[in-house]
Amino acid sequence: EPEVTQTPSHQVTQMGQEVILRCVPISNHLYFYWYRQILGQKVEFLVSFYNNEISEKSEIFDDQFSVERPDGSNFTLKIRSTKLEDSAMYFCASSGLKDEQFFGPGTRLTVL
């Protein structure tokens, strides 16, 4: 069964450093998303991506964040200068015509 994959599973970084989180969505899906979940809190939407451009972004997704689909399979989230409050689980998701979003296993980001 197709699934969303994410790498790395855990990333530890120093405050101010850049991180890139990687995702491979389900191959025939058209819509791609990033969400995050701070420990003990709700899952929060960050950004959605369709047809090679951002379709929607939240207030959290400021100039420090960017997304890219560098080739036909990968979807990346870059945080340019990490802050302590960026520590969270980051989930990639994808959906097709049926509008059901399937989530990857997540990347745990720890900013020290």
Next chain:
Amino acid sequence: QKEVEQNSGPLSVPEGAIASLNCTYSDRGSQSFFWYRQYSGKSPELIMSIYSNGDKEDGRFTAQLNKASQYVSLLIRDSQPSDSATYLCAVSYNQGGKLIFGQGTELSVKP
């Protein structure tokens, strides 16, 4: 502000019982409704989607939607200890649109 509300629980039920999880949403423009299961430290796993008023059954799970009351529920029949997890209600407003999640209801099924 579009909101999705759930009781945080914990909801405790004995093995074999029916677990009933509830969710309300604030925006009548909501189009699609989902239930996800999240085990501790893991990602959300889609278990049910529902788009129109009424009931939708899939195995031991039944989702119920009432758009007039802005209410979605999930029933789990014959609850098993392996059903112990946090159940997340989520809504979206258009195809390809973001999901707005509730805070989740923690379910504990006691053997």
